Amino acid sequence: EMTGNSDMRLDGCILEEDIEVSLAELCSACEVHAEYIIALVDEGILDPVGRETGDWRFAGASLRRAQVARRLQRDLGVNLAGAALVLDLMDELRRLQARLDRVV
Secondary structure, three states, X not given: XXXXXXXXXOOOOOOOOOOEEEXXXXXXXXXXXXXXXXXHHHOOOOOOEOOOHHHOEEEOHHHHHHHHHHHXXXXXXXXXXXXXXXXXXXXXXXXXXXXXXXXX
């Protein structure tokens, strides 16, 4: 079950920040096995809430991060460490752009 706005679609590009999804929901939306999501967590790409994998909850932004990581691997042959770096740099660019937008 999803919390938040229940009519949000997981396969869309935009998810509200307050939406949380389970491991199974994230796997389904990204069309990957749980082992892939667990690897993303191990690499620091995703940061679930919960101690056990069965209890994990992921923020809505995790869907975008998992999809970008998957595309980087599939389309560009980037390993998980490289995908983590790219995602961190993309996040930093967004933060800097938001800061710049506030100044201008």
